[in-house]
Amino acid sequence: MASELIKKYYRTDTLPTIWCPGCGNGIITSAIVRAIDNLNLDRDKVCIVSGIGCSSRASGYLNFNTLHTTHGRALAFATGIKVANPSLTVIVITGDGDCAAIGGNHFIHACRRNIDLTTIMFNNSIYGMTGGQYSPSTPSMDKSTTTPYGNIDRNFDMCKLAMAAGATYVARSTSYHVQQLIKLIEKGIMHRGFSFIEAITMCPTYYGRKNKKGDGKEMLKWQKEHAVSVDNMKKFSKEELSDKFLIGEFLNIDEPEFTEKYDKMINSLKVNSDDK
């Protein structure tokens, strides 16, 4: 099955990937591919746009219309694609640094517009590609190459930010809970409007080593033990939840979508000018 999917959707001439052994990027990428396969999307109409970072290299490995942009700007490029040609299914791959730091402003505005893009943010809690500096999602007091004494910054909860900014589909899962992740990505793609899916993943090379979190396998185990489903949240006390994070679907609402509103406006102008 896996090799079938590789033949069908990957650019085999670009493999192997540049990713380190134990990196979670491969798992998340294949979750995206499985979601696309399950939905039976027309590959010629799928466009994958990414920023810059280890995770953003995923676009190059996948055989779709793929665009690897500048650091943090993937959502802005994707907005141009979607507005110019709304018939394309546009999926955005971004890292936590790419999306939350340099791309933060584009992120909140893409949410606000409720434009039909599906964004999957690979959250490995660190800047991988540049060698392990802290990102806006590095937990407080964790170590990185630029927080040698511990991170005194407070970190973002990007799902909450997405909801506050106006995204209409928001969910989170992990590279351990891959079946759930696939389902959430499928729902995000089918959702008409801005969908944000945070995928917690692991960078054993930098985040893992600096913070003594072990290898890829141990980091997966950590995800398993620290993730709590939103549906079961009530069963836990506040203390029990203090070192846990929530996974599942946080928001799924219907609101007018940007490109649809645009087309309506254009059509109403046509009607008006026909009246004259």
Added chain:
Amino acid sequence: MMTVKLMQGNEAVVDAAIKAGLNFFAGYPITPSTEIAELCSEKLPLIGGKFIQMEDELSSMAAVIGASLAGAKAMTATSGPGFSLKQENIGFASMAEIPCVIVDVQRCGPSTGMPTMPSQGDVMQSRWGTHGDHPIIVMSPSSVKEAYEITIKAFNLTYKYRTPVILLLDEVIGHVRERIEIEDDPNVTNEKFNLPDVNEYIPYKNVLNGVSPFIPFGLGYKYHVTGLAHDEKGYPTNSTDVNERLMRRLLGKIENNRDDICVYDEKIRKDSDVLIVSYGSSARACKESMKMLGEAGINASFFKPITIWPFPEAHFKEISEKFKYIFVVEMNNGQLYLEIDRLVKGFGKVIKVNKFNGEYLTPQYIYEKVKESL
């Protein structure tokens, strides 16, 4: 057929762009370019096109590239500080060979400077604003009519050479209103090509003239576009050899086609040892000052590059030889001057005449500067 109209430079750019097929504009308001965005927001939806006001200039440039890749004819417009913000993604468009037009209506700088005052301070930024050696085409009109014609040419060139084209207006040309005659059927050359077999399309092929056809996303040619150094298929590479070939092709497609790209205007007089070089609104002031010089017995010749980058090197070198003095007149502290001096290897023969305080260059000022240097 011709239509006569009264219009502003900024308006001429919009009308010409629409004539050339513009159907996507993304931008962020900034003086003195704002009318371009406003007019696009009004006109594009009426023809089924899209206008989007993005959150800033970085995203506007990004959206323009995305839209172009999705098959739209795309443009953005800005001024000084916004032009600086666009630079990273202008470099992306050069590297990934995405057609697009960027209008920069120059204002007085540096920094936020004097927003409503004219300047020609972005000549070097338009050439070298982004990092790395890269291809670029920059054109600067000196009248509303020229703004119209050059905008059409900009769209033709951006597709022909798959490289961003920058329209460098100055505040005067952006805002002045003039009566112009417009051809109803301007020469818009939509590059037509037979779509290659899907499996045979190589987006960055090292072809003879340097340019593989540009095919938008969604038509079945699932290729990769990146700002990283890439091979002919578009895949990232760290091979210095592959990158060398890529860079030579990118630079060559412009260098080797100067004759096709470069547009200029000139009036070379026989018994004249003074040449005045100028562009944009400054060139207009020069024309007037040349009359004054003529009355004072100085027979000056004139050269106006409309394409500034690439500069028409060979031609200029040839004509420059016979002059004793070359004056370069511009609203900055001597940016095109550097290029002219380099070409002529001047030994004091190239003299700059400048204003960079936000004032216009007046014919009187130019006249006096030329006279006192002779």
